[in-house]
Amino acid sequence: MMIVRLALQSLLNRWVTAVLTVLAIAMSVMLLLGVEKVRTGARESFADTISGTDLIVGARSGSLNLLLYSVFRIGNATNNVTWKSYQDIASMPEVAWIVPLSLGDSHHGFRVLGTNADYFTHYKFRHGQSMSFASGGPFKDLFDAVIGSDVAQQLGYKVGDKIIVAHGVGSISFVEHADKPFRVAGILAKTGTPIDRTVHVSLEAIEAIHIDWQNGAPVPGESVSADQVRKMDLTPRAITAAMVGLKSKLATFKVQRRINDYQEEPLSAIMPGVALQELWGLVGTAETALSVVSAMVVATALLGMVTMILTTLNERRREMAILRSVGATPATVLGLLAAEGGLLTLAGVVVGTVGLYAGLWLAQPYIDRTYGLSLAIDPLRPDEWVKLASIVGAGFLAGLLPALRAYRLSLADGMMVRI
Amino acid sequence: MNTKTVIASLAILAAFPALAEQAEHRHLGPHVHGQGTLDIAIEGKKIEMELVSPGMDIVGFEHVATTDDQKAAVEKAKGKLADVLNVFQLPAAAKCKTETANVESRKETHQPGEKDDDDDKPGEPQHSEFHATYTITCEAPENITGMKTAYFSDFAGGQLLNVNVTTSKGQTQAQMTREKPTLDLTGVM
Numbered sequence: 001m002m003i004v005r006l007a008l009q010s011l012l013n014r015w016v017t018a019v020l021t022v023l024a025i026a027m028s029v030m031l032l033l034g035v036e037k038v039r040t041g042a043r044e045s046f047a048d049t050i051s052g053t054d055l056i057v058g059a060r061s062g063s064l065n066l067l068l069y070s071v072f073r074i075g076n077a078t079n080n081v082t083w084k085s086y087q088d089i090a091s092m093p094e095v096a097w098i099v100p101l102s103l104g105d106s107h108h109g110f111r112v113l114g115t116n117a118d119y120f121t122h123y124k125f126r127h128g129q130s131m132s133f134a135s136g137g138p139f140k141d142l143f144d145a146v147i148g149s150d151v152a153q154q155l156g157y158k159v160g161d162k163i164i165v166a167h168g169v170g171s172i173s174f175v176e177h178a179d180k181p182f183r184v185a186g187i188l189a190k191t192g193t194p195i196d197r198t199v200h201v202s203l204e205a206i207e208a209i210h211i212d213w214q215n216g217a218p219v220p221g222e223s224v225s226a227d228q229v230r231k232m233d234l235t236p237r238a239i240t241a242a243m244v245g246l247k248s249k250l251a252t253f254k255v256q257r258r259i260n261d262y263q264e265e266p267l268s269a270i271m272p273g274v275a276l277q278e279l280w281g282l283v284g285t286a287e288t289a290l291s292v293v294s295a296m297v298v299a300t301a302l303l304g305m306v307t308m309i310l311t312t313l314n315e316r317r318r319e320m321a322i323l324r325s326v327g328a329t330p331a332t333v334l335g336l337l338a339a340e341g342g343l344l345t346l347a348g349v350v351v352g353t354v355g356l357y358a359g360l361w362l363a364q365p366y367i368d369r370t371y372g373l374s375l376a377i378d379p380l381r382p383d384e385w386v387k388l389a390s391i392v393g394a395g396f397l398a399g400l401l402p403a404l405r406a407y408r409l410s411l412a413d414g415m416m417v418r419i
Numbered sequence: 420m421n422t423k424t425v426i427a428s429l430a431i432l433a434a435f436p437a438l439a440e441q442a443e444h445r446h447l448g449p450h451v452h453g454q455g456t457l458d459i460a461i462e463g464k465k466i467e468m469e470l471v472s473p474g475m476d477i478v479g480f481e482h483v484a485t486t487d488d489q490k491a492a493v494e495k496a497k498g499k500l501a502d503v504l505n506v507f508q509l510p511a512a513a514k515c516k517t518e519t520a521n522v523e524s525r526k527e528t529h530q531p532g533e534k535d536d537d538d539d540k541p542g543e544p545q546h547s548e549f550h551a552t553y554t555i556t557c558e559a560p561e562n563i564t565g566m567k568t569a570y571f572s573d574f575a576g577g578q579l580l581n582v583n584v585t586t587s588k589g590q591t592q593a594q595m596t597r598e599k600p601t602l603d604l605t606g607v608m
Contacts, residue, residue: 248462
């Protein structure tokens with residue numbers, strides 16, 4: 001097409017400004033698509049963290065709070081669940097399995113989770129995938145620990161190493177359970193979930209390391225050695241939360257209601273999938289704000305392009321005049337400038353999209369490793385194609401603005417050379 | 420501290436466990452006019468649903484029905500709610516049929532399964548709820564892609580239904596509203 005070729009040639013003549021404009025549009029397109037990718041990636045990472053668990057039981061609190069501290073290790077429990085209540089729930093006829101979770105201690109900033117060996121078989125992530133051991137196996141001895149892959153990597157642990165658990169959850173702790181060190185019994189394979197950042201020990205071990213403690217500190221002169229503690233009754237008094245699997249999904253709501261109405265202790269039973277949806281409802285507003293901001297950036301880039309074309313218009317009066325002299329109608333001039341806007345935007349969109357995928361491809365392993373966020377490199381979705389097409393359309397329309405001005409100018413001062 | 424005070428405080432302390440034993444268990448669920456809850460559990464060919472809606476949404480009042488008109492309104496509403504596949508329409512291709520449908524209207528303070536006593540004073544203001552449980556079987560459950568509801572056209576007071584879903588594929592939560600009386604189940608089926 002004649003007009004497109006002319007527009008291209010004219011742009012080549014001003015390639016520095018043209019390239020900058022294309023880059024500005026490309027960046028804005030990358031941002032627009034990138035925000036969407038991160039949003040869906042974050043959602044999937046969260047949703048992939050827990051699967052196959054029907055209910056999570058904890059002390060009475062909001063469902064989000066319970067979900068966040070029990071599964072994502074974010075925040076803290078409002079209260080504990082007594083061992084008696086745990087056993088009551090475990091003995092309900094509908095319950096197929098129940099896994100206790102006990103939080104509160106840490107190791108170099110990584111959370112220590114007290115649980116039992118069932119945890120490794122029943123906890124599922126990413127559409128029902130089970131955990132697997134990169135080396136070693138589940139705990140056999142009282143003072144055995146199983147660590148997530150990030151813990152092993154960042155602290156350089158291997159099976160057989162001795163570790164000391166600190167009291168509390170700060171990354172620097174002043175009170176340590178130094179008298180009862182743990183042995184690394186197993187290292188879990190990478191899961192991309194908070195498990196990677198967790199040190200797992202048995203519930204009994206949690207009880208054992210606190211047995212000679214009172215009011216959150218060791219009692220002087222009353223220490224119980226690691227060997228003595230093995231002979232003591234280590235039945236836990238309380239746990240933080242429990243994951244429950246049911247024999248039939250049909251019983252979910254019934255069991256949930258029964259736990260919520262449990263008379264002896266105020267408990268909350270939540271459905272993890274439902275609580276996650278609630279979370280999306282909350283963060284949805286922030287996500288919308290992000291999309292709006294990225295759309296504004298696109299608008300700004302287009303505005304920059306219009307400014308660029310408009311400012312060069314004056315210098316290009318000669319160009320227009322020559323075009324008119326060789327028989328171009330004012331309509332051709334109009335088409336030429338509109339095509340210029342469209343072309344610049346199209347180039348920006350293409351460069352931006354290619355740039356985004358190249359960036360994703362390069363940064364994906366790093367993002368997965370550092371943030372546990374697996375960003376999918378999917379082809380563009382239909383709604384993204386629509387977005388991109390409408391940006392090109394908007395660019396073409398924005399090009400009409402200087403085009404109309406040029407159209408009017410070319411009618412007015414056509415061949416006339418002002419002195 | 421003299422002996423008298425010690426004895427007095429001991430007496431008070433001793434009295435506390437007794438008080439605790441006598442204390443009734445107080446517990447009340449949320450009750451928001453305009454909002455009902457629909458729980459759906461699907462496994463294999465079986466679907467179990469439970470609907471809890473404030474009386475305000477269904478019949479426009481929450482006291483015990485006294486006039487003939489009010490009694491008729493409650494009965495009519497119960498009849499409509501019992502026809503579950505009309506209130507909550509599943510795709511025809513799923514070939515579903517109702518096994519059981521149980522609708523009751525009860526005072527909110529009642530525990531599930533507790534028998535409704537009829538000694539409520541007529542006309543006394545209180546919160547009451549409609550409670551419906553359904554069992555449905557579907558020959559082709561794989562065709563259940565979603566649900567359409569006539570709940571909002573049937574009951575003028577209903578504004579929102581919070582829907583909780585659990586299936587063997589996963590769990591989700593969604594809202595059905597007067598403006599959007601549909602539910603998408605493709606993600607969990």
